[in-house]
Each structure stands twice: as C-alpha cells, then as structure tokens.
Amino acid sequence: MALEKKMYIGGQLLAGSTNFDVVSPATDEVVGSIAWASAGDAEAALTAADAAFESWASLSITERTGWMGKLREAVIANEEHLRECIHLEMGKPWASTQEDFDSLVNSLNFYAEEISRFRPEALVDREGTHSHTLVHEPVGVVVAYIAWNFPLLNLAFKIGPAMATGCPIVIKPSFKTPLSAYALGEICHRIGLPAGAVNIICGDDTEVGDTLSASKIPALLTLIGSTNTGRHIMKMGASSIKRYSMELGGNAPALVFADADLDQAADTICAVKFGNAGQVCVTPNRVFVDATIADQFTKKVLERVNAIKVGYDRSANIDMGPVMDEAAFKRIDALVADAKSKGATVLAGGGRAQGLNAGQFYAPTVLADVTAEMASYQQEIFGPVMNISTFSDEDEVLRLANDTDAGLTAYVFTRDLARAERFSSKLRFGEIQINGVKYGIDLPHGGIKQSGIGCDCSYLALHDYLATKRVSRALAN
Structure with a gap:
C-alpha cells in the first residue's frame, strides 16, 4: 500500500489542492503520495514561521532544547x-538507511548541547569609558532546501542548528524524496511542537521554491544541492538582503601516490565512490594514480567492484541500490559513452547491472585512461562510475587536481x-x-570556490543561524 502524507504548516497537517506521486527508482512503481504545495502554501508556511519567530526565539535555551529532546525521542x-x-523513495539498501536516521538523531542531540557555547562575551574598552557585551541572537526565519x-541526513544538518538557535524553519525537501521529510512533519505534529517552529512543504521548484526564495521574510536561505541551483536561489533571493549557507557540487580528486597503502586507498575510494550509488557530493570523481603502481591499484579496485552486490531486497545483504531516476541513469550512461568514444577503457560495468531488469540500477563502473577532454572528468558524475587517470609528476597532478571550479573535498593517499x-x-578544497575518510555531525563540512559558502555540521554551523549584537554602555564618571 502506498504511503499518503500531508504537508506540515503552522503546527497543522494539511492536504494540498493536488497530490503528487512518489516513484521508487528500485521498482519504477508508485510508493507514496504527498500533498503537493502551491505558491499559496509556500506563503502560508513563511507567514507561519514569521509569526512564530518572536515566541520561539524568546524561549530559553533550556526550553528549546527540551523540545529538541522531545522530538529526538519521538524520532x-x-x-x-x-x-x-x-x-521506498530512494530504493536505498535497508542497511544504508541507518546513516540517514542516525544523522537526524545525532544532530538534534549535538546542537542541543552546542548552543550553550554561545554565551554573552565581554569586550575590553581601550579607553575604559564603556562596557561592551557581544550577544548572539537568531537571525530570523530560515528556508532550507x-x-x-x-x-x-541533509534535513538533519539544517533542523538541528535552526531549532537550537531559535530560528523558525521552512523545509522544502526534493520532490524526488519527500516521504521521510513529511513523516517528520507528522512527528512534529504528534508531539505538539510550537506552531510555526518547523514547517515542511514540497512543491514545484519554480512555483514553490522561487516563492520561498524571493520572499522578504527569510533571513537565511540554506541549501544542499547543485551549484546551478545555488546560483538560482541566490538570484531569486536578491529581493532583500539575506544570508546564504550552501553546500554545493563537487568534483573531488583522489591522489594515490606510489608509497600509499594500496589496500587502504582502494577500500576508501571504493566505499565513497560506490556507496549510495555514487550519489554523494564528496565522492572521488577523478582518481589520479601514480603510473608505477597503477596496475596494482586498479587490480585491487576491480576485486572490490566485482564483489559489490547491487539490488533492493530488504532481507538481503545489499551494497548498492539504484540511481535516483531514469534521467540520472541516462545521464550517467551518456557520460560513460562519451568517455569510451574519446579513448577511455571500460574495465567494469558500463550500463545496466546484470540481472536487474526493472528499476534504475546502473552497474558499478570503472573507467581507465580517462583524460581531461572527457565529460565524466569535467563534470560531477553523481553516479557509480570511477574515473582513473595516471600521473608521474607531483607538480602536474597538483595542477590537475586543482583545475576545477569545485572545491569541496580532496583525498590524498x-x-x-x-x-x-x-x-x-596546496589543494584548493x-x-x-x-589516508581515509571521516565525517560526523561534530566535524565542519563545507566547500570553497563554486562548492558553497557557510558551513554544515560542527558548532561552526551555528554561526550561519546567529546574528551578533554589540551592547555598549557608558560608564559613570
């Protein structure tokens, strides 16, 4: 039976004038239906958040974190x-859904603790004529894409800092995966979260997204998405002066030197490359391997790739699920075809995963002899395709690694x-x-260049949601 979900605005679960069907990329079948928001719903969500600002922001930290704890326990x-x-909505292997879930729990817990770092701070007056205090206050309404x-996981990175700082938030999940966000709205409603503190709607990117961005109500627009989407949101947001916090696209290099632990390098690169079907912003997109060990490294990669189990069966030990939709499948396949036509060698995969005729299952793919002329080298693949190139000069590989507008993540072995x-x-990321990879809610995550501004995770993320106010008082003579 398909799931049916309502949007969450001003503390109420609401039906939309129309519904939108959610299709699983694992089965190509409808798995859910959501209330589809209109521009009017977007305005209602903004109004509800704006109306909630004064009361939500004025709660003590203890009161707000109490609500965060209540939500965490309900989650x-x-x-x-x-x-x-x-x-259902992603076709993600069951075991892989644990990371998403844990991230939400961890974010609510972490930011409930970290907000206590932001206490009033006294400044020394050089002439001794005044006292000065810096205080931190919520910036206002937040819109999160x-x-x-x-x-x-992406929702967790936004709702934790927003709730901790006292910023009412309007969350717009992707229309491709709205079920889990709407389910969180149901939980917020069930626990009686103060109306307007959290609002969750999903609708057309132009009608709803542009309405949210162009409104003068939000003080902060925050996004996890593509660089192009980030540019568009900033353009639409220019109706007023706003803050932006954006984690955008990547084109991560991985540099494997001759003295590297090749098993460790192969394990790490394959895990990040093929986890989540390669649909990860920090996944190694360009793997540069010292020519003297390229054959050894490639052999180790192929051993791991050939052992990847692709599928959807919840009861099976599945390593990799489908890509997001048919459009993603075709785009990835076109990148592989382009690379082949320009001289790349397909060492594994390329096309549909064997034995899976339904759904959007792209085979784990390894391309060798990849050059800068190939689209898969230049563009973020966002799929389970590994590009391998060789190098023999350190200065040259540094130049190649940095030769991208993206600046999110780089790997060195x-x-x-x-x-x-x-x-x-020297790497501009x-x-x-x-020699490994580590992420966590306590570790700052963000890019430079065209990969974003601001910061997700760690206490540093709270700076995006807080304004600093100086209070100066003249001292008596």
Missing part, C-alpha cells in the same frame, strides 16, 4: 517508519607525512582527507 520511537520512507541523495602536509596546504 527514535519512529525509526522503522522513517527508514522505510527512505528505503534539502537534496534527495540523503533525505534525512601517501605514507610520506611531508608530502601529505605539502598537498594539504574545503576538506582534505588523508
């Missing part, structure tokens, strides 16, 4: 359903600590991962 009690929503690749330090200082 934990509804784990099965929240994970089921992700499993949530990418489909990690429906609850070497046992040479001096080399690791040298490349960490917001995150440098050396």
